[in-house]
Amino acid sequence: MKKIFVFGYVFLLTVTSSAQSQKFFDAPFGGGGGFTPAFYFANFDAINSKLATSSFPEFSQKGIFTTGGGGYIYVGFIKYLRIGGMGFGGMVSNNFSDAVNSYQIDYSVGGGGLTIEYTMPFIKDFGVSLGAIIGRSSLTMEIFQNQSSYSWNDLFSTASQNNLLKLSRSSWMLSPTLNIDYPIYRFISLRIGTGYHFTFSGDWKANNDQTISGVPENLNSNSFFIQLGIFGGFFSF
Structure with a gap:
């Protein structure tokens, strides 16, 4: 009986040691979601050309900082394939005035959609994924012109002196992407990625x-972007 017990104990240690030295999954596994800020290199040429004709200050070409979120899960029945979703939104403002009026132009971008990605199988310990976003995007410009202060009693009489023009367009969006996900812990992963809308x-x-x-053709949501992210979930690359 003692020999059987010793043999069983040695066998159990051997199996446990072997399991610990091997990777539990033969392909990336898990999923999660989190915060994904990004920087969009928007094209302001159309609105800047319009501003220049009135000698108004133009938008800076520095782009738009956006905030948003996303997530994904490896589907399992197709190795290295993950499916998820994402959303984003951000705005930049331009303020100026002339001898009569003060102006503000709010230039906003946003969107979201389904994400489909394939993680490169020959890269271990972190994920390098090629994929695409399929969804909808929006571009909105709100142009405020203010000539006088507002009063509730004179609301309709001052409305002709203070104007708001809102221009908006909603479009279909297809965005090829490249993302790198690095797990700093089994339940936390960092991301850096890029793509083009x-x-x-x-x-x-x-x-x-x-x-x-x-409306000029180049006034649209087409944009190169760089994205960062921090995700919580379960990650095994």
Whole structure:
């Protein structure tokens, strides 16, 4: 009986040691979600050309900082494939004035969609994934013109002196992406990624869904972006 016990104990230690020296999964496994700030290199050429004709200050070409979130899960039945979703939004403002009016232009971008990615199988310990985002994007410009202060009693009489013009367009979005995910702990992963938003179709509307014509073709949501992220979940690369 003692010999059987010793043999069983040695066998158990051997199996345990072997299991600890091997990777539990033969492909990336798990998933999670988290915070994904990004920087979008928006094209301000169209609005800057319009501002230049009135000698108004132009938008800086530094781009737009956005905040958002995302997540994914490895589907399992197809090795190295993960599916998830993401969303983002951000705004930059331009303020200026002339002898009569003060102005503010808020330039906003946003969107979201389904993410499909394939993690490179020959890279171990961290994930390098090629993929795409399929979804919708929006571009909105709100142009404020203020000539006088506001009073509730004179609200309608001052409305002709103070104006708001809102231009917006919603489009389909297809974005090829490259992401690198590095797990700093089994349940926390850091991300750096990049991609390009291609947008298609969608009509420009003014204010309460009014038609506007003559909008330049280069006034759109097409944009190169760089993304960072921190995710919580379970990660095994």
